[in-house]
Amino acid sequence: MITPHDLMAMRLVEAHEAGDFEALAGIWSAAAADPDLGRHLTLVESGLLAELDASPEPGAMRLTAADVAERLAVARKSMAQAERDALTRLADCEEELPESLSMRVVRGLWERLGLGATEQLAKDFLQQASALMLRLGTGEQRVALMAARAIRKAKARKS
Numbered sequence: 001m002i003t004p005h006d007l008m009a010m011r012l013v014e015a016h017e018a019g020d021f022e023a024l025a026g027i028w029s030a031a032a033a034d035p036d037l038g039r040h041l042t043l044v045e046s047g048l049l050a051e052l053d054a055s056p057e058p059g060a061m062r063l064t065a066a067d068v069a070e071r072l073a074v075a076r077k078s079m080a081q082a083e084r085d086a087l088t089r090l091a092d093c094e095e096e097l098p099e100s101l102s103m104r105v106v107r108g109l110w111e112r113l114g115l116g117a118t119e120q121l122a123k124d125f126l127q128q129a130s131a132l133m134l135r136l137g138t139g140e141q142r143v144a145l146m147a148a149r150a151i152r153k154a155k156a157r158k159s
Contacts, residue, residue, distance in 0.1 A: 028147030038143035065093035
């Protein structure tokens with residue numbers, strides 16, 4: 001018997017094969033609201049990535065600068081223009097962050113991207129990244145990140 005979760009998993013596979021990022025964004029958004037569906041789709045996604053040799057194991061998911069920038073933009077209520085510009089640049093950076101993140105690494109990222117943002121934004125970036133890394137092992141956090149990435153890809157494709 002095919003369950004609703006199985007049907008959604010089939011839609012996920014079809015969307016991957018078609019490169020339909022809008023459909024992927026919708027599927028992952030639904031998964032973010034349903035933890036059981038999220039766990040089911042995470043297993044399917046891990047299998048797809050393993051087939052493509054993009055991620056050898058489910059635990060290999062790593063944060064990107066864009067993941068952190070997106071969360072930081074939501075967390076910070078007010079920002080100077082230089083900080084908004086920096087977050088916009090970071091939001092386009094899909095560079096994976098190392099597992100042992102430090103202020104030195106963040107400053108290196110700032111330098112590579114030519115960001116003129118404040119030291120406080122760099123500290124907030126490090127704090128947000130550290131908090132996300134701690135929660136990355138939870139299924140809900142992984143689903144939320146997959147959803148956010150699918151939405152970013154869909155938006156980029158429209159531009």
